[in-house]
Amino acid sequence: MNVPMSAVERSNVFYDLLAKFAPAGVPTWVLALTAAGVGVGILITFVSVLAMFSVWMERKVSGHIQCRYGPMYVGGWHGWAQSLADGIKLLSKEDLIPLGADRPLFMLAPAIVLASIFGALTAMPLTPSVYFADIDLGLFFILAMSSMTTIGVVMAGWASASKWSLYGAMREAAQVVAYEIPLGLALLVPLLVVGTLNLREASELQSGWYGMHWLVFQNPFVFPALLLFFTAALAETKRAPFDLPEAESELVAGFMTEYSGIRWSFFFMEEYAAMFLMSVVAAIFFLGGFESPVTHLAREQFGADSPIYQATAGFVLLLKAMFGIFLMMWLRWTLPRVRIDQVMTMGYKYLTPLALVCVLGAGVWEAIF
Amino acid sequence: MDFQGIHDHLRAIGAPGLLGVDEPRAMVPGEKPGHPKDPGRAGDPYVLVDPNKIVEFIAICRDDPRLAFEILMDLTAVDPKADDPNLWLVLQLLSIERRHRLSIKALIPKSNARVPSCTAVHRTAQWHERECAEMYGIKFEGHPDPRNILLPDDWVGFPMRKDYEFPKEYHGISCE
Amino acid sequence: MSSESRGSIHLDEAPRTLASGEREFMLDVHTQDLEVNMGPQHPATHGVMRILIRTDGELVTGAQPHLGYLHRCAEKIGENVEWLQYLPYTDRYDYLSAMNNNLGYSMAVEALMPGLEIPRRAQMLRTICVELNRIGSHLVAMGTYGLDIGAFTPFFYAFREREWMMALFEKICGARLTYSYIRIGGVFNDSPPGWLQEVERFCDVFEEKWQEYYDLLVVNQIFVQRTANVGVISKAMALDFGLTGPMLRGSGVDFDLRRDMPYMLYGEMTKQKVFDVIVARGEMGTLGDCWDRLYVRVVEMMESIKQVRWCLDNIKPGPVLGDIPKVLRIPIGEAYVGIENPRGELGHYVVSDGGKIAVRCRVRGPSFVNVAVLEELLPGTLLADAVAIVGSTDVVIGETDR
Numbered sequence: 001m002n003v004p005m006s007a008v009e010r011s012n013v014f015y016d017l018l019a020k021f022a023p024a025g026v027p028t029w030v031l032a033l034t035a036a037g038v039g040v041g042i043l044i045t046f047v048s049v050l051a052m053f054s055v056w057m058e059r060k061v062s063g064h065i066q067c068r069y070g071p072m073y074v075g076g077w078h079g080w081a082q083s084l085a086d087g088i089k090l091l092s093k094e095d096l097i098p099l100g101a102d103r104p105l106f107m108l109a110p111a112i113v114l115a116s117i118f119g120a121l122t123a124m125p126l127t128p129s130v131y132f133a134d135i136d137l138g139l140f141f142i143l144a145m146s147s148m149t150t151i152g153v154v155m156a157g158w159a160s161a162s163k164w165s166l167y168g169a170m171r172e173a174a175q176v177v178a179y180e181i182p183l184g185l186a187l188l189v190p191l192l193v194v195g196t197l198n199l200r201e202a203s204e205l206q207s208g209w210y211g212m213h214w215l216v217f218q219n220p221f222v223f224p225a226l227l228l229f230f231t232a233a234l235a236e237t238k239r240a241p242f243d244l245p246e247a248e249s250e251l252v253a254g255f256m257t258e259y260s261g262i263r264w265s266f267f268f269m270e271e272y273a274a275m276f277l278m279s280v281v282a283a284i285f286f287l288g289g290f291e292s293p294v295t296h297l298a299r300e301q302f303g304a305d306s307p308i309y310q311a312t313a314g315f316v317l318l319l320k321a322m323f324g325i326f327l328m329m330w331l332r333w334t335l336p337r338v339r340i341d342q343v344m345t346m347g348y349k350y351l352t353p354l355a356l357v358c359v360l361g362a363g364v365w366e367a368i369f
Numbered sequence: 370m371d372f373q374g375i376h377d378h379l380r381a382i383g384a385p386g387l388l389g390v391d392e393p394r395a396m397v398p399g400e401k402p403g404h405p406k407d408p409g410r411a412g413d414p415y416v417l418v419d420p421n422k423i424v425e426f427i428a429i430c431r432d433d434p435r436l437a438f439e440i441l442m443d444l445t446a447v448d449p450k451a452d453d454p455n456l457w458l459v460l461q462l463l464s465i466e467r468r469h470r471l472s473i474k475a476l477i478p479k480s481n482a483r484v485p486s487c488t489a490v491h492r493t494a495q496w497h498e499r500e501c502a503e504m505y506g507i508k509f510e511g512h513p514d515p516r517n518i519l520l521p522d523d524w525v526g527f528p529m530r531k532d533y534e535f536p537k538e539y540h541g542i543s544c545e
Numbered sequence: 546m547s548s549e550s551r552g553s554i555h556l557d558e559a560p561r562t563l564a565s566g567e568r569e570f571m572l573d574v575h576t577q578d579l580e581v582n583m584g585p586q587h588p589a590t591h592g593v594m595r596i597l598i599r600t601d602g603e604l605v606t607g608a609q610p611h612l613g614y615l616h617r618c619a620e621k622i623g624e625n626v627e628w629l630q631y632l633p634y635t636d637r638y639d640y641l642s643a644m645n646n647n648l649g650y651s652m653a654v655e656a657l658m659p660g661l662e663i664p665r666r667a668q669m670l671r672t673i674c675v676e677l678n679r680i681g682s683h684l685v686a687m688g689t690y691g692l693d694i695g696a697f698t699p700f701f702y703a704f705r706e707r708e709w710m711m712a713l714f715e716k717i718c719g720a721r722l723t724y725s726y727i728r729i730g731g732v733f734n735d736s737p738p739g740w741l742q743e744v745e746r747f748c749d750v751f752e753e754k755w756q757e758y759y760d761l762l763v764v765n766q767i768f769v770q771r772t773a774n775v776g777v778i779s780k781a782m783a784l785d786f787g788l789t790g791p792m793l794r795g796s797g798v799d800f801d802l803r804r805d806m807p808y809m810l811y812g813e814m815t816k817q818k819v820f821d822v823i824v825a826r827g828e829m830g831t832l833g834d835c836w837d838r839l840y841v842r843v844v845e846m847m848e849s850i851k852q853v854r855w856c857l858d859n860i861k862p863g864p865v866l867g868d869i870p871k872v873l874r875i876p877i878g879e880a881y882v883g884i885e886n887p888r889g890e891l892g893h894y895v896v897s898d899g900g901k902i903a904v905r906c907r908v909r910g911p912s913f914v915n916v917a918v919l920e921e922l923l924p925g926t927l928l929a930d931a932v933a934i935v936g937s938t939d940v941v942i943g944e945t946d947r
Contacts, residue, residue: 066701163581167603167928240695241767244929336767337695339929340603393659393878411657412878412895439784442883443892443909450904461881461892461909465784465800472881493787496917504620519613519946528621 014038039122039132047121047273052083054272057322058329065333093261100161101258109159110259110266113152117273120145124280125200127314128290128304139197142281143184146236146274150176156267157255168255171244171340178347179235179242182228185355189225189362190215190285199281203289203317211296214288221362226286228355230327233278235347237271240332244340272325279324283317292316370435370469372414378436379416384429386422391415391474415472420458423475424485430462430471431490438462438471444487444497446477446505451531454479456505460487477507479530486512504529583931585614591689591935592942596919598931605931608923610916615946623906628654628873629729631906636723638910639944641685642887644671644678644714647727649884650906652808653893654729656880658869666863667731669856672810673744674714674726676849676856680751681710682887683842686939690839691762693936694771699762706754709747716740730867745857748850755847763836763843772839773830776922776934780833786918790889790911791845792938795825795838802885810856819855820848835937842887842939874901888912888939910944 015035022031056071059082063070075081097106123138125131135141150173157169193215194202206214216222235242256267283289290313298312338346370378376390392414418426430438443461460473477484486509487494498509499518506527509515517524526533536544584595593614599607619634626634635650636643648671655661688703711721717736718726726733762768778788783796793800801822803811814820823844825837875897883892889911896905915938923931 062697066698067705068701170602243695333698334761335696336691336762336765336771337929338767339771339927341927342770410878411659411876411897412880413656415879440787440789442787442789442890443881443894443907445894445907445909447896447905447907449896449898459879459894459907461883461894463883463890465798465805468805470806470881470883491787492785493914493917496913517613519616521613528618531624 014042040118043118043121043132046126047118047276048269050276051269051272052087054275054325055083055086055268056080057325058272061326061329062333065330087265090261090265095263096258096260098161098258102159102161105155105159106258107263109152109156110263110270111152112155113149113270114266114273116145116148116152117270117277119148120277121273123199124277125203125317127310127317128200128203129310130314131200134200135198137197138199139187139191139202139281139285142277143180143187146277147176147180149270149274153255156259160255160258162258165255165257168244168257172238172255174340175235175238175242175244175343175347178344179232179351182347182351182355183232183236185352185359186225186229186232187281187285188355188359189219190222192359192362192366193219193222194285199284199289203284203291206288206291207296211288211291211293214286214291216286219362219365221358221365222286224354225358225362226282228351228358229282229286230324232347232351233282234328234331235343237274237278237328239271239275239328241335241338242343243332243337244343275325275328276321279321279328280317282324283320287320289320290314290317370467372471375436375469375471376414376416378433379430382429382433385425386419387426388417388419391417413472415459415474418473418475420475420477420484423458423460423473424487424490426473427460427462427487428490435467436464436471437466438464440465441487441491441493441497442470444494444501446501446507446529448505448529448531456482456507458484458501458507482507483510484508485510488512503527506530583935591940592945594916594940594942594945596923596931596935598923598928600928603927603929605923605926605928608920608931610919612913612916612942612946615942617947619908619947620906623903625902627901628875628903631903632728633723633725635908636725637943638908638947639682639886639888639891639912639941640722641941642678642682643722643724644674644727645682645884645886645891647725648675649882649886649891649893650895651727651729652884653880653882653895654875656882657875657878657895657897658729659876661730661867661869663731663867664864666735666860667865667867668810669860670717670732670736670865671727673853673856673860674717674724674732676852677710677713677744677747679849679887680846681707683846684710686842686887687758687762687839690936690939691768693932694768696762696765696768699758702754702757702761706747706751709750713740713743713747716743728866729873730869732865735865741857741860744853748854748857751850752847755843759843763840769829769836771929772835772933772937774834775830775926775930776835776937777831778833778918778922782918782921783833786921787914788889788918789914790886791838791841792889792915792918794823795841796833797825797827797837799824802883802890808882808884814852814855817855820851823848835933838937838939872901874899875903879905883909886911888941888944889915891944908944908947910947912938912940912942912944913947916940916945 015032018031018035060070060078071079071082073079074085097103120142122132123135123141153172154169157165157172191197194205196202196205216226256264259267295309295313295316298309302308379387391410393410393412427441430436440463441460442463445459447457447459449457455476456479458475458477462471462473475484482505484507486498488498495512495514496518498512499514499516501507502509502515503517503520503524504527516522525536538544580597580599582595583598585593595611595614597609597611598605619638622634623631632647632650635646639646655663684703684707688700691699714724715721717740718724718733778792778796780796780798783793783798799822804815804822807815823841825832825841827837829836877897877899879894879896881892881894883890891911892909894905894907894909895903898904919935919938922934926934
């Protein structure tokens, strides 16, 4: 365990596969780059498919909450191909850049936003042995990368040369900065219990009690921290009830108003990718990650190396993340929007002190027990 | 109070500018509605007021405890005929406390259509007077914000007057 | 709005020389207020209205509504078409409560025809239609207000009931939105068989669903936080601005034309104590805030149901149109009749010279008067509150501009 391994060798399963099948004489760095490229490709595909599925899910969930069906025709069964059709439509749209817009910033903003979320997602493990990068500072890396989306949003609002977009950007900056603090503090609580920032290891350490030794059950302060984290995550991802930056009925689409076609779809993908990211972090650091009675059973039956176990574990994590996304959607279509000064009040005056109390309590509990 | 009572009270307190009344005639027995047997008038009674004293008049209507007309419901103008030398300025007052209404009419000459503005007494008059001004060409003296309200700022003419000619085009757009 | 728009930081003093001999260095920061256009195309202005807003950050420092984008010269048209031909135009100013508009116009013209008797069944049908339309209009008000605040779902629930109401109206007069059903002298035609039973079923279902709207939107904590203490209209301000209807009752003034200056069957209903007038009591926040106005609108819907039920209990067969000639010549006269629209008092001032065509057909739209209050209410609020306040006035631009 303490043998220092080169970063490349430890990086991912694609590298191992390539190393097995590559012709002799190919230098390591070529293999590493190719492995990284394959990993990136798989990640982009995964996130795109996920975003498309989430969009379809959002439309069905919102439809059913509002007493209607949602997409029903495209593709046959309940309109499953609706997102695909929408994606193709967006690709074929005219690329409009407003006349007074700051062109370089305008074009750069969606790229920054999407790139930072993709970067954050590289720390996420797909299954216990398949991951893009095994980062020891996994959680820290995720938080840092996901904060960079704010830069992109503010850029988008400014570069759009529209006063309403500017409002959206200003609100976004204020809101995200306010909620970074409770987000981080709420995550400190499970960290105190589990002791590692690495997502894969954190998941492994919750494997007791037949797969139910989740962090929420290990320390009584972790459950309030979960609620705080979830609220702060809603604010970070600009989801209702904190969706002021893109408040539809006030600012049309806030900072995204002037974007159309493929550029807009970048923002859209980023929103669902960020929701997925926050759900995965919640799933791993609060709700057991890969662990559940089913994975425990799979591990007993088939062993820790078998592909069945890997697939089961990955599926369990995906299910938990999807439940988190469903919860976010449910809240969006039920609750009205909170006003910006109330958002800030909540963030600074209520969530932050509560998070601090949770951290203190968790620390005391850990010290005693 | 009914209209008779209101009018008597107005006369009793010496409301400024009160010129007269006009009341509808009673129905003639055997008369079918829509086929009047003799000329006369149907509808509501109204009080005729001197246009220059109208601000004081409605101030008294608002402040007098037995009248108590807190709300100016409507302020509008009528152009009865193309060759009539006068425009009518018609106000409707409502009292919430006393549950009664009053119609006020003032005759304004078309050649010199000026009236003092009632905005100081009822804030709601501000927008009604703007509409009157742009539609009929009445100048409301002392109005704090005399801009066009429904028509564009560069509209020519007073549309609601009976002798108004529709423009043939507006900024190059044909109005035929 | 004044030509100079000062920002939030004003440096009026000259830099001083401190005791140590240094000169104070002041950064000359001039911020300018931002002038933004809310509308005419905007999701939250309920139509084509333009409000020029001057803001300092998120704080609104000035507001100026600009109207006229939907001006369709209804009053000029009234002077050029015959009495009955004008009726479809009345549908179209406040298109959300077209039955009320028809009623107002018909009653004003009927006031000029003394001795005209409107059959009782016609009055019953008129009342049923008018109150059902009031429910429909308040449903839209509530649903779109929820949309403005960010609650997307109550809108769909409200429209579920509104669709049923519109289907009922389609059965009785053929149109879903602009009815031209209430005519001078009565109503256009009798209700089809089974219609009254369906109205009763609607009332039963609506009473259950009303509780859903109340729980989901009106007492939702976030909604209350967004609307309580926002846009407070005091009683004096309401009277000065000529507000009527829910705007006035939301400020605590107990006045409703149906009860206090009754017309049609409302006098009988008042004597039999069929319905109450809902006046806000400032339960959440200050009396006269946006929440109070929405509360009045939502609870009024239940009172309308009571009135509809009374009519259903007391309606009897009979003629539905009074005895009016085919070619209508209205006697010389002028009349003003005001009725209680869902938005306030809708007044029609009609002048006739004895002919087939009106001399003047003035419409006093309550929304026109309600919009004027925005100039006074908006400065001093936050931008998100501005949206809440505009939504709480429940303006329909068709009525504002006519």
